[in-house]
Amino acid sequence: MGIGIRIRRLSRHRVGLVISLMVACLAALWSIDKISLAPPGITPRALDMATASAHVLVDTPDSIMIDLRQNTYGIEDLTNRAVVLGNVIASPAVEERIALRAHVPVQLLRIQAPLTPKQASVPVNSQNERKMSDILKSNDQYRIDIDVDPEVPMLDIYAQSPTAQSAAALANAAVDELRAYLAGLASTQRTPLKDQTRLVQLGRASGTVINPGARYQMAILAFILTFLASSATVIFLARVRAGWRLEALSERTAGA
């Protein structure tokens, strides 16, 4: 019944209702587009979330895939090396080169080094420290998460960005830059080919947007919530106005 009364009150304030609708429409537009007044213009917000993944086997010239002479110890050595290589990708120098190669602003790029069973959560005070406010962040982020399988020397590189192209570019750039880093190191240290670490990228990464239609959902959500809030405000202001008038009337009556 209370809700019915409130809807009726709202329907009596047609101006307020129209203002509420306009505010809700504006909020819906603002939620999906950036509105600028000087110069006047509308640019779309980054609401899409795209993902891409690349898988790299850290191998030796005699591949462990087909050579059973590579025993458990050999595989564990390579697995440990994969963790080190994952950390190399997350190092500032390589991170910068990845950003350059993927045409992504370096200050927006965040790379999460691989976690291990011994260091199972993100270290505190790192640039990737998790916060509750993360949920409110926009999708305008360029992120790479590097995972290393704890049992076999496989590096999984997961990229997340606002577009499918940039996600794929990031994942592939991470592999390419790691390969370039290793080649540079081998060249500097004159490492023989048979002793070099071999990176086998298992297919080039391709990006996909996982939330097509998010713009419409965002607009609907912004419209609903803003309309409810502004309608409640209209009813509240109407009550304040009525109270004000009543008090003024009683003062006038008392004065007379």
Next chain:
Amino acid sequence: MLGWFTRHRVVLALLVVSTVIAAACTKENISGNLTVAASTARVAVDFPDASIIARSADPQDLQTLQKHAVLYGRLMTTPPVLADIARRAQVPASELSGTLDLTGNFPVSFTQVGSEQHATELRNSNAPYRLELQASTIEPVLTVYAEAPSYDEAMRLANGAVPGLQDYLRTQAATGGFPTTEMPVLDQLGAARGGVTNNHAKYVIAALTFITAFALAYIILLVLIRRPWRRQEPEEVVAQRTRLSRRGAANWPHTSRLLPWSVAGLIAMFWLTPFDRIQLQASGPVNITLDRIVLPFVFLIWLIAFTAGPGARPRFRVTRVHIAIGVYLACAFLSTVLDAHYLNHAGELMLSLKKLPLLLSYMSVFVLIASSVRREEVPAFLNFTLALAVIVALGTIYEYRWHQNLFVTLSNKIFIGPFTLVGGDTATSVDSLGRRWVEGPSAYGVELVAMLAMALPIAVLGILKSKTRRQNIMYGLAVVALLYGMVATDRKSALIAPGAVFLTLAYFRRKQLLSLAPLGLVIVIFLAATSPAAVRNIITQYTSADASHVATVSSRTANYDAIRPDLWSHLLLGRGQGTYAPPTDRIVDSEIILPLVETGVLGLVAILMIPMSAILLCRRMASRHESQWSGPAVTGVCAGVCFLSVAMLYSVMSLPHAPDVFFYMAGLAVVAVGPDDIPLLRGRRSASTSDPHDQRELVRSHTRVGRPRGIPAS
């Protein structure tokens, strides 16, 4: 007959239109291929010369092969190998995805995937053809699970997995000049076996869609026709004469009516038994726990009571809490119905189908209490609740001191025969932070804290209103027992939940509570003296240097980022009620995150509106100190605040004790606050309350329809 149809023509028309709408929605939602078939094959990795089975092999050899089995499992999730498998299985390579399950013994926090990886998993889960690989932890054996939209394709996929992998390995060997005779042998252990996994999916989706669409269409059309916002004439109050005799007409606990007694029995079960762990030993699609047996019985008595006439009949009155509950139920059902195709494809539809009745059971507790308890019975029920809470608190203290869970022990002795208690006694267990696992009748320390905290205001308000020293002491001891019981759980929440309750009490009873300050000091000293270790442990959890970085905190914080892909892919209504659950998903200890993922932003707003609406409904009455219903209203506000507080700390709705207690308390508060029913006439008694203010409220409540609140009737 014709007259009956004419009289009810509006309702009949609504039913027909709703049925047509529901049928159209159902037809739309079950269109397309809903079949999901699965098949399994097992592959052994072996040496090229003598088999590991035939020769004497040291553990090192076996481990090498086992590592290679894991490696092959990983390879089979990568694009080039998937392309070879797709070619062998004659399925589109772009529609095939693969995942490998971690099977080793790793810390839980390590196995929880982050946002980036989960986004990729979501993408892969949409593929019509999927491979799931699982390597044995001790043997060189790899299990291949294949899923496809038809039985034949699933079989082809499982049987094509090994040849596809072999093709890829041969290509690698040829590229590296490695002799193929020295390559590992991949031996498929028999042909794949499989079948259709969701024979009833079409009927399940159809039923769920029809029920949801019908209910929503009917309610929306009814609201549009009745138009509650238009001006209505005040309803004429017609006094009805009860047929009940003296004992029957009396209030609980002096009544002989079955309904309030069955409600009391239900509440006692909620408080005193681990009912969610007491199961009937019968196989079925869902576990038949004690509450799933008792609640339908009480519901049946409630339905029968509708025929009992005035005085005994439940009184159904829609409040804003009912509306909030209805909106949340609508969000929960819509989340599953709208995402039914994906849930069916991902094998999560039945998970949701099991959780929806659980949600309904919580909500039905509220409807049951709010309609069947009389206003005059509320104080008695609150005292009954306090007595139960004190028993639970004393049992918890016993468990803390003597390492024996009395509730579990007694349930084990009482519920024998067809019943079994799963889980057993955990009184000696510790959690990941080394804290004692003290749980009482619930399943989780925080849940127990929530229950006791919701009962705490009854005891505090009891002290405030007590007129004799004896009453004062009894209520004081109850406060001590409840606080001690909470502290005994060793959880940080033992400070947060009662803290929130005391702050709420302080808001409504500032002056009176101030007068209790000396008593509060005595209680704190008593607690610290009798249980210094428990109090110190809890305080240390807040004051230690790593307080904000312990596993329970960091994993909760990490969840907010990790669920972003789920949130952004189902922003409005989520991915489906009850579908976000381990082991495929993260462990989420928050009633903020879980509804956000499962029912979207709208669902989160709706679920938060339930305690909020209870608070809003009760706050005005709670402020009227002179009213006898003020106390129960304050209790309702405290229950709402407590529910909101603990919602941040764990997923309240996942475990049944706390939500059942909350909905019970909210139901009592709604009864206490709301306008009384039509006065029962028995003899000369016409009003059910002696409080002049309440009598005034009673009159206004029946006549103020359409009149702005606060303006007196002329």
